[in-house]
Amino acid sequence: MNELNRYGWNEMLNQLKQESIHRALSHGRVTIVHRTCYEVISGDGLFQCELTGSMMYGKSASELPCVGDWVIFQSFDDDKGIIVDMLPRQRTMYRKKNGTVSDKQAIAAYVDKAFIVQSLDDNFNVRRAERFIAQILEEDIEPVFVLNKADLDFNRQRIDEAIKHLTRQIPVFITSIRQPQTILRLRESITEGETVVFVGSSGVGKSSLVNALCEKPMLVTSNISQSTGKGRHTSTRREMILMDGSGVLIDTPGVREFGLTIDNPDSLAEMLEISDYAEACRFSDCKHIDEPGCAVLEAVDSGLLDHKVYESFLKLRREAWHFSVSEHEKRKKDKSFSRLVDEMKKQKGSF
Known part of the structure; x- marks a missing residue:
C-alpha cells in the first residue's frame, strides 16, 4: 500500500487536488504544527514547510493549516518546502x-x-x-x-x-x-x-x-x-x-475550557434525546422553557428525562445560539468592510 494511503489519502482527495492550479506540485498531510513551521508527510518523505506570504497573511488564524490538513507544497533541498495551497477541509x-x-x-x-x-x-x-x-x-x-x-x-x-x-x-x-x-x-x-x-x-x-x-x-x-x-x-x-x-x-494537549462553535443549536436536542419528547409538544416552535403543553417539561417533571440532562441542553443551546449570532454579525461586518475596500479601490482608479 502507498505510504500516503495509510495516512488516509484516497481518490476523493486526488480529485480535490486536480481542482487546484498547483496540482502538478507535491501533496502531503500536516503531522505537526509549530509556530511558523509545518511538518508534512508526503510520498517522498517528511518535509519541513513554511507558508507563502499570501497564505500566511491572507487567511484568518482558523483557516491556516492544522494537524490533519492535506496541503500542496513546492519542495526544495531534500526535506524543505513551501505550502502554496490547502485542499478544502472536511470533518474538522x-x-x-x-x-x-x-x-x-x-x-x-x-x-x-x-x-x-x-x-x-x-x-x-x-x-x-x-x-x-x-x-x-x-x-x-x-x-x-x-x-x-x-x-x-x-x-x-x-x-x-x-x-x-x-x-x-x-x-x-x-x-x-x-x-x-x-x-x-x-x-x-x-x-x-x-x-x-x-x-x-x-x-x-x-x-x-x-x-x-x-x-x-x-x-x-x-x-x-x-x-x-x-x-x-x-x-x-x-x-x-x-x-x-x-x-x-x-x-492533543489537554484543554481546561472547550467553547462550542455550533451554527445549529437545535441539533443538540437529538444528541441529548430531547427531540424524543419535543415531537409531542403542543407548539412546533416550542423552546422547552415555560410554554404550555411542553412535552419536554412534562418528561422532566415525571422523571422520564433527567433534570441534569435537560439543564445541560439549555446551557449548551444558549451558548451555541450566542456563538451563532456573534458569528453571523462578524460575517456581516467582514462583508461590509470588503465592500468598503472595493469601493475605495474603484474610486482611486477613477482619478
Missing part, C-alpha cells in the same frame, strides 16, 4: 478560541473519530463529555467516549447511571493501560486509513493510551504526581502518529 474539529466571542480554533482536520477521554477519578464529568460530543457531531465526526484508568477504584453503578443517555447514542469504552484486554478492544475499533483524534483534559492519560495502542512509546508521558495522585500534563502540541497496520492517531 473546532473549538471556540479562549477569550473571544466568535473566533474559533481548528484542532484537527479530516477526522473520522474523536476519542473523548476522561479518567475514572475526579476528572469524570458527563456534562463536559456532552459538550465535546455536541461539537464533534456538528462536523460529522463519530464521537467515542473513553473512560480511562479503570484500574482505579470507582463506582461502576454511578458511572453507568450518569452516562446511560450517552451509551444509547455513542460507543463507550472503559480502559486501562494496565489491563491489555481493554486496550485491545479499543484498538480493534480503529480501521486502516482512519483518523482518530484524542481530546480531553490534562492528566487523563491520552498520550499513554496512544502509546499503548501503538504498542511502543511514541509520545512522552509523565509519571503520576505523588501529591495529587493524577497524571501530569505532558503534550504541548497536536501530533499525528501512524499505527502499524491500522489508522492514524492525533494526540
